[in-house]
Structure formats: structure tokens, C-alpha cells
Amino acid sequence: MPEVCDNIISTLAPCLVQSGTNPDVAQFISILLGVALIASFPLLLVIFLIWVERKIAARVQDRLGPNRVGPFGLFQNIADALKLIIKEDITPAGADRLIFNVAPVIAMLSVILIWAVVPFTPYNIGADLDIGVLYFVAISSIGTLAIMMAGWSSNNKYALLGAFRVVAQLVSYEVPMVLALLVPVMLASSMSMQDMAFAQLGMWFIVLTPVSAFIFYVSNLAETGRAPFDLIEAESELVAGYNIEYSGMKFGLFMANEFMHAFTANLLFAVIFLGAWAGPGATSVPILGFAYLMIKTAIVYVPSLILRATVPRVRIDQMMAFNWKFLVPLAIVNVIVIAFVLKLVQVLGIAPSPENASDFVANIPQMVALLLGNAVILAAAFGLIRGTVRKERLTEAARLAKRVQIEGEKEALPATVATH
Amino acid sequence: MTAAVNEWAFIGVFMSVAWILPTLPLVVSWLFRPRRANAIKLQTYECGVETVGDTWVQFKVQYYIYGLVFLVFDVELVFLFPWALAYNQLSFFAFGAGLLFIFLLADALIYAWRKNALEWA
Numbered sequence: 001m002p003e004v005c006d007n008i009i010s011t012l013a014p015c016l017v018q019s020g021t022n023p024d025v026a027q028f029i030s031i032l033l034g035v036a037l038i039a040s041f042p043l044l045l046v047i048f049l050i051w052v053e054r055k056i057a058a059r060v061q062d063r064l065g066p067n068r069v070g071p072f073g074l075f076q077n078i079a080d081a082l083k084l085i086i087k088e089d090i091t092p093a094g095a096d097r098l099i100f101n102v103a104p105v106i107a108m109l110s111v112i113l114i115w116a117v118v119p120f121t122p123y124n125i126g127a128d129l130d131i132g133v134l135y136f137v138a139i140s141s142i143g144t145l146a147i148m149m150a151g152w153s154s155n156n157k158y159a160l161l162g163a164f165r166v167v168a169q170l171v172s173y174e175v176p177m178v179l180a181l182l183v184p185v186m187l188a189s190s191m192s193m194q195d196m197a198f199a200q201l202g203m204w205f206i207v208l209t210p211v212s213a214f215i216f217y218v219s220n221l222a223e224t225g226r227a228p229f230d231l232i233e234a235e236s237e238l239v240a241g242y243n244i245e246y247s248g249m250k251f252g253l254f255m256a257n258e259f260m261h262a263f264t265a266n267l268l269f270a271v272i273f274l275g276a277w278a279g280p281g282a283t284s285v286p287i288l289g290f291a292y293l294m295i296k297t298a299i300v301y302v303p304s305l306i307l308r309a310t311v312p313r314v315r316i317d318q319m320m321a322f323n324w325k326f327l328v329p330l331a332i333v334n335v336i337v338i339a340f341v342l343k344l345v346q347v348l349g350i351a352p353s354p355e356n357a358s359d360f361v362a363n364i365p366q367m368v369a370l371l372l373g374n375a376v377i378l379a380a381a382f383g384l385i386r387g388t389v390r391k392e393r394l395t396e397a398a399r400l401a402k403r404v405q406i407e408g409e410k411e412a413l414p415a416t417v418a419t420h
Numbered sequence: 421m422t423a424a425v426n427e428w429a430f431i432g433v434f435m436s437v438a439w440i441l442p443t444l445p446l447v448v449s450w451l452f453r454p455r456r457a458n459a460i461k462l463q464t465y466e467c468g469v470e471t472v473g474d475t476w477v478q479f480k481v482q483y484y485i486y487g488l489v490f491l492v493f494d495v496e497l498v499f500l501f502p503w504a505l506a507y508n509q510l511s512f513f514a515f516g517a518g519l520l521f522i523f524l525l526a527d528a529l530i531y532a533w534r535k536n537a538l539e540w541a
Contacts, residue, residue, distance in 0.1 A: 027426070031426075031429060031430050031433050032433060032532070034430065035430065035437045036437065037432045038434070039434060039437045039438055039441055040441065040527075043441060081445075084449070085445060085448055085449045085452060085453070086449070086452050086453055086454075087449075087453060087458075088454050088456065089449060089450075089453055089456055089457065090451050090457070090462060091462075092462055092463065092464045092465065093459075093462040093463060094464055094475070095464075101446075104442065104446075105439065105442045105443055105446070108436075108438075108441070108442035108459045109438045109439060109442060111431040112434075112438040112442075113431075113435065113438050113443065116430065116431055116434045125429060125499075126434065126501065127427040127428070127430040127431050127434070128427060129427055129428075131430070135499070135503070155463070155464055155469070155475045156471075156475060157475055157477070158466050160475060160476070160479075160481075164480070167483055167486070167487055168482075168483050168486050168487075171485055171487060171490045172487065172490060174490070174494065175490060175493045175494065175497070178494070178497045179497065182497075182500055182501070182502075182504045185501060185505055185507075186504040186507040189505065189506075189507060189508050191501065191505055191507065208498060243464060245464065245465055248449055248453060249446055249448075249449035249453075250446065252445070253442055253445065253446070281532050297464065316540060317540030320486065320538070320540050321538070321540065322534075324489075324533075325538060327531070328527065328529060329494075332522060332525060332526050332529070335500075336519065336522055336523075339437060339507075339518070339519060339522075340517070342507065343515060343541060348507070375534045408496040
């Protein structure tokens, strides 16, 4: 056989044509195989992810975590899934049946679809769309829609409140996320995910624009509804949030969707800021690129799990203020400063030329300039925060002092003011 | 078939598979699960007590205002992507126009802020 048949994943279609299949049919079969591979991978992965998350949370909280079913409790989630499948499924009497039943499927769909544009190796990507970044932004909004559908159709006040919080939270945090994504698009001069990976061969974007990476990471945490931004399902206030009325496998789908979304968001972070598959030997041995991508994702994913197990939940007003009064202005300033610095780099002629863009040393002048820009942004941001926090503390102290005066507790005054 | 059409064909097939895959466990569950519903079981759970009144009540207007602010920002942000995409080939005028657009965006944020649209009160 000629060498077109050596790699079943990327050259299946020409291989089939050679063995006498109709080209269109061959094309279709090849697409179908790719789709089946990519779409089922996250679903299988999620079983493992839930185990990882439970184990890590258990370690943080000084417990053992699942350890009964299978080696190290690895099969616990398979047992859980089986249990959920044979559970009675209740659609409450007042619910809007169609929307209620479709919502978990749409939630799942919104995450699976993102995997279509993830460059796994230099040669294997589901669909290398010209507008990969926009596609990601658009598809991740569908998840918001699914949660809104679930909350609205449940005929339950808590679920509805949870759904409103989704509109407030997920929608708000999309603004800094999209703003942060503008910078990698500027650096790569492309919206395709694969081009973005190639553009990072010389230098990862997290080194060039740490502020963008920070904004993207934080808003991703919020977009996936993870602690400290897990207000969507604040147990203490909303019972369970948007999925209270769900039971059986539909609940299971929402649950799996949450874990999958968290991993997918970190995967996107690894693709856009950590160079996707880039690493030694990735271009010659594609499977290595895939391994690098997974390792990079794990490096950002595990801290988010530890964060989830350690930090308390923020209040909704704090969360919205943090987004609109800190992240969005920071993201806007970031885009402006980076635009200026990049233009400056171009004018001064220290930008790496297209020929040596993948050379590490050629990237250093540009990196230094961009890092300086980032440092200025960060210094300004933290200066502003310090000022605001100080002002808030002073007003709080003044308020307390006034109250103490009215209540006549003179001896409590110095202590209260001193703590602020 | 051109390459671009091929990519979107992939997305099309992917979309249908993404519909089917999450539906599968639901179908399997539908085959195996018990069906012993009764009127009490089908009541809205809420938090365990019987529900009082209508669910779709009036809600805090702040959610709506945030929705509006988001809409303005999101629509404007999409226009910035072509600018960022062609960044390296931009003339000085186009560069300035893009920056002006971002400043208008910042201006909108300041306006919303000053009008107390961003206060959770």
C-alpha cells in the first residue's frame, strides 16, 4: 500500500478512494469517523474528570474520596451513571415539558461543539474554521441559553432565580472574556485555532500578554460557574439553583456538563495562551502534541479544582462589581495598551518577521515591549484597587464610629476603628 | 468540495452527532427506569413545602439592566474582531478608527457606571 494509508485519522478519505470508494462517500465516512472520535472523547473523559475532581477535593478537605468501586475508586462514576440511568425520572406537573426535557441536551451540546475547533496536534483538528474564536464565543453562549431554559421551564421559584443569576453572571463575564480574546487575535493575525497554535511556536501568548490570560482565566471560571463564582447553584440560598426539579439522567447530564465545561474552558485556555500542542517533537510525532495539550490543560485545570475546594462563594453584588468595575475596564485598557505597544513594535521594526516568527530569540524584543506594557497596566490596576479599598475602609470606619457614638459605647470605639 | 465548505460540513455533522450523543443516555434511561408516578410525586419540589402563588413573578429589574448593558457591549465587541484580525496590515487611519471605537466603548461603560446601572441595589 502507498503511504496515504499510513495514518487512519488524517488520510482515511484518500485511502478509501484508492480502494475504489466513491470520493463523496469516502469524504463523508472520513468526516463521520472524525466527528465520532472527537465528540465521544469529552463524554468518556468526563467520567474520569469527575473522579479526579472528587479525589482532589477530598485531599484538600482531608478525606479519602471515592475508594470502593474499582482500583482507587476509578469506577465510582460508572456506577453512579448506571444508578442515574435506572432512576425514576420526574417531570413536575407545572413544567413546560418540551423545554424542560430539551434543556439538558442543549447544555451538553454547547460544550461538545466547542471540541470541534480544538487543535489536538499540528495535523488533527476537527474543523479548522477561519473564525474559530468567534465560533467558541458563540457556542459557549448556547450553554447560557440551556440553563435559562431549564430554570424557566421548571415552574419553580428557586430555579427561576438561579436562571436569572445565570443571565447576570454568565452574560456579564462574557464581555471581559471576549475583550481578552481580542489580544491573541491581534498577535496571531488570525481567528483560526490552528493558526493561533502555530503563531505560538516562538513564544506562548501567556508570556506576551499575561493580563489577557488572567482576565480570560478568571472569566472562564465564572463562565463555567465554578467557585468562587458558583452562585448559579448556591445551595444555601437557592436549594440547588436551576436544576432543582431535575432528577435521574437529566440531572446527571447537567452534572456531567458542568465538569466537562470546566475542563473544556481550561483546554481553550491551553490552546489560546499556552501554545496548544507546541512542544519538543510535536510536529514530527503528532501524538506527542496531543499529550502536551492534555498536560498543559491539566496544569491549569488542577489549580481551578483546588481553588474550588478552598475559596468561599462571593456575594452577587461583589461578583457583578468585580466584573463591571474591575475586569471590563482592565480588559479595555489592556486592549488599548497592547494595540499601542504592538504598533510601536512594528514601527520600530523589532517585531519578528514572518520567516523567523517561530524562533524564540527573534521574539524576545517584542516580548520585552509587551511585558513592559503589561506591567504598566497591572501597576495602574493595583494602584486603583488599593485606593478604592482604602477609601471603602475609611468610609466603613467612619460609619462604625458614628454608630458607636450613637449607641454610646465609647470604649469600643478605638478597637473598631483600629481594625479598619 | 472546497476546504472551507468541508470544514462547515464537518460542523454540520458534528452538530447532529452532538444532538444524538447526549440524547442516548436519556433514551436508555427511558427504557429502563420505573414509572410509578402519582399526583403528589409530580408536584413542584421547590424546597419541600407546598408552593405558594405563581412562579413567574416580577423580578429584580437589575437583571434586565445588566442584560441591556451586555447586549450593547457584545454587539460592539464583535465589530472589533475584524480590526484585531487585520491588525498587522492596518493603515494608521484604520488603527486610529479602531482605537476611537474602543474609546467610545469605554465611554459607554463610564456612562452606565455614572448612571448607577452597574450598582446592585
